Amino acid sequence: MKIHLDEDLSNDNTAKSDFCTDVLKGLKHNPKKLSSKYFYDKQGDKLFQKIMDMPEYYLTNCELDIFKNKSNEITQNLQLENQPFDVIELGSGDATKSKHLLNFLKKNSFDFNYMPIDISGNILHELQKDLATEMPDLTVIPLEGEYFEMLEKVSGISTRKKVVLFLGANIGNMTKKEALQFCAEIRSRLNAGDVLLIGFDLKKNPHIILKAYNDPAGITAAFNLNLLTRINRELDADFNIENFRHYQSYEPDSGACRSFLISLQAQTVNICDEKILFDENELIDMEVSQKYSIEEIAKMGQSAGFHVVENIYDSKKWFVDSIWHVI
Ligand SMILES: C[S@@+](CC[C@H](N)C(=O)[O-])C[C@H]1O[C@@H](n2cnc3c(N)ncnc32)[C@H](O)[C@@H]1O
Known part of the structure; x- marks a missing residue:
């Protein structure tokens, strides 16, 4: 049973009032x-x-294909150079795809912590339980809340190189203008040597x-x-x-x-x-x-102040994980 502290109650009330304000607006x-x-x-x-899990929802399988089969290629493009780092995942959900990369990194003895950020406390709780069983050696620091509020917290607790993941084409849930502002905001919170990896769903047969x-x-x-x-x-x-x-x-x-x-x-x-x-x-x-074309993705990365290093495709070329560096 969860015991409510006064702070929990006031957080619940604030969340309810924000929800009400947003819905009415x-x-x-x-x-x-x-x-x-x-x-x-x-x-x-x-x-x-x-x-x-739906057969029609190709996005998950495409990105899973990338993370299952190309975690080595992803890792080679992160410029890790034997230094400790933190993997920060925005909107991690149940980390279906990123788990493959985390596993690859662990198996190859990289020194890193995993910080999943999600607005859903429920899914973070599930994820933490799963990871404790599947990867008991992994240090997991779950952060429940909005992307940027939690990134602010991260900057208070992490001084290591940051590898930020934003998968599942979550970026697609913003208009193109909002997406560019979002990427520029992430860029402003990163330092030289940090990396952003974003999943984009590509334009294809409508x-x-x-x-x-x-x-x-x-x-x-x-x-x-x-x-x-x-x-x-x-x-x-x-x-x-x-x-x-x-x-x-x-x-x-x-x-x-x-x-x-x-x-x-x-x-x-x-x-x-x-x-x-x-x-x-x-x-x-x-x-x-x-949905994006590869040219639109490159333009967005550059306009947001990143150096676009590599595009990693699934075998059908329907989806891409684009790796952007801060230099
Ligand atoms: C479409 S799911 C994708 C999950 C995962 N990235 C994947 O690819 O399977 C989006 C996730 O982002 C979280 N999310 C949506 N908006 C958010 C926000 N503003 N701040 C933090 N998390 C958010 C949701 O709770 C959900 O778990």
Whole structure:
């Protein structure tokens, strides 16, 4: 049983009030939107693990292919030079792919600590348990919270070279402009010799991309609708989930793959003691999954102030982990 300290309660209250503020702000915006960072409650974590297992969701297998088969190549491009370092993973989730790199590094006697950062305390707890069994010699320092707040903490506890991982095409959940700002912000927190490794989903046959997010089993739809259930539970709201339906689009030229929820009728929803009105067919913009060309990736790395060193592809060339150095 978890014993609540006063500090825990005040953290819980702050988190609830931030969640409420963000949800109301998003739903009063025109067009309405919700932040995808709130997808990951306990049920959201489970649904995302199911998404990763779907045959249509090629992204996981492609990046797994890279980490299973090319951890040696990745390591050679990290310029480790026998010095101790820290592997910091942004949005680690259950570390399905990075575990292969961690294993490779351990087997080859590199001296490093692993610091997974995630907003979901639930998934970090699961990950810590798994790693304690699978890699008992690995020092794991889990950091629960927002990417940059936790990176700030890292700079207080780590003076070693940093290898920052941002996998799973999480970068795709930002618009291109936000992604560039995000990379520049990471760059400003790193020092010469540090490395950033980012996973990008590449532009490809649009049918393949759309199918990955529009699965016939409806798991992606359930993942999106789960955020409404979370809002009901945590913010005393009264969304009728039956009155919303998932819709997915992909624009091959811009590379934006977008998830929406459609309001199936005119309706009013109470959230945090406020009334939010929906028109029939009004959309809630839920998430973008941006796809990139290799040229766009190189441009972004350089514009953010990095030296783009290597692109490591899966065997189908559908996905790339791009390695950027700070010099
Ligand atoms: C799409 S999953 C990917 C997980 C993992 N990187 C992978 O490739 O399998 C995204 C993860 O990032 C976390 N996340 C999303 N937004 C975040 C934020 N703003 N700060 C910290 N973690 C975040 C989520 O909780 C989730 O575990």
